Amino acid sequence: MKISEAAAASGCHLETIRYYERIGLLSKAARRDNGYRVYTHAEVERLRFITRGRELGFSLEEIQSLLALAEQTDMPCADVDRMARQHLADIQGRIQALQRMAQELARTIEGCAGGARARCAILGDLQAPVDRTAPNTSSAPKGGRRAAAGRPGAGP
Amino acid sequence: MKISEAAAASGCHLETIRYYERIGLLSKAARRDNGYRVYTHAEVERLRFITRGRELGFSLEEIQSLLALAEQTDMPCADVDRMARQHLADIQGRIQALQRMAQELARTIEGCAGGARARCAILGDLQAPVDRTAPNTSSAPKGGRRAAAGRPGAGP
DNA sequence: CTAAAGTCCGTAGTCGCTCCGGAGTCAAGT
DNA sequence: ACTTGACTCCGGAGCGACTACGGACTTTAG
Numbered sequence: 001m002k003i004s005e006a007a008a009a010s011g012c013h014l015e016t017i018r019y020y021e022r023i024g025l026l027s028k029a030a031r032r033d034n035g036y037r038v039y040t041h042a043e044v045e046r047l048r049f050i051t052r053g054r055e056l057g058f059s060l061e062e063i064q065s066l067l068a069l070a071e072q073t074d075m076p077c078a079d080v081d082r083m084a085r086q087h088l089a090d091i092q093g094r095i096q097a098l099q100r101m102a103q104e105l106a107r108t109i110e111g112c113a114g115g116a117r118a119r120c121a122i123l124g125d126l127q128a129p130v131d132r133t134a135p136n137t138s139s140a141p142k143g144g145r146r147a148a149a150g151r152p153g154a155g156p
Numbered sequence: 157m158k159i160s161e162a163a164a165a166s167g168c169h170l171e172t173i174r175y176y177e178r179i180g181l182l183s184k185a186a187r188r189d190n191g192y193r194v195y196t197h198a199e200v201e202r203l204r205f206i207t208r209g210r211e212l213g214f215s216l217e218e219i220q221s222l223l224a225l226a227e228q229t230d231m232p233c234a235d236v237d238r239m240a241r242q243h244l245a246d247i248q249g250r251i252q253a254l255q256r257m258a259q260e261l262a263r264t265i266e267g268c269a270g271g272a273r274a275r276c277a278i279l280g281d282l283q284a285p286v287d288r289t290a291p292n293t294s295s296a297p298k299g300g301r302r303a304a305a306g307r308p309g310a311g312p
Numbered sequence: 313c314t315a316a317a318g319t320c321c322g323t324a325g326t327c328g329c330t331c332c333g334g335a336g337t338c339a340a341g342t
Numbered sequence: 343a344c345t346t347g348a349c350t351c352c353g354g355a356g357c358g359a360c361t362a363c364g365g366a367c368t369t370t371a372g
Binding site for chain 3: 013015023034035036054059060061
């Protein structure tokens, strides 16, 4: 099948397929005489594996490891299990961080009665950390890209 | 004060300060004779505002709007409030998406009894979506960068 | 006086795509 | 046969928010 069909079958964007090939996550697809890529069922399955992994929040690097593990079918899957658990813990950490964020933000919003800007609690809280609970100065992300998971209409 | 002191005082990484200046989020800092940047208390406050906003998950663009709003102290803060609420909703959406992710992953992990790779439930689930509950095929992120919020030790 | 630490600058790399433009190819309709 | 429109190719640039690097310079401590 052609790339657009493979895209439809795998749920992966066409350009993303080419991207995966470019970075070596997929091996180079076979070509027809006209230069068009051809995909086999197996390749579409691999693509689905990747897409699914992305949906579960694995990085492409992690997915590559998982694929490598998946190819050795004769060994116990303890390491797969370990990776999955590690990843789950990671996600839970992110959830907690976001929950802290949401809590602080909600508290800040509550404090703002809609008065004059000079006494706006939101802006005030932004200027100086809240520090109402813990002595911990920096309670939040700090070490990463902005989270965008689950944002319904992100992107142009 | 010098840039390293401003960094320490604001909790913002030194290189990040320069980055903010480069992209125009901070105006160009004054310089000493030797070319070193000098920062005033007000600039450090602005920097803290930005850092704090980032900690709460606002984008730099949102922060720029907030800063602009903060500078007009004589109007009601309804729009600040609106932005904050919108942002809170956004965060809550992300939390939900991650929770779905975690749930699915946990279910997948549970199904894996640690047997042979050929019957590894995790890898199996990656190959074909679970579909144990909803007819909804794509329940997850899809439209964004990888979330990394709250990852404690991210980076080399 | 020397060595270490700090600062400068511009550039490139990170992640995971997504979009662009220009060129070639193909299938359907007139 | 010809046109139209859809599809595919490719390399490269752009996003967001940094972070790292390298080479030149200055300051500071011993």
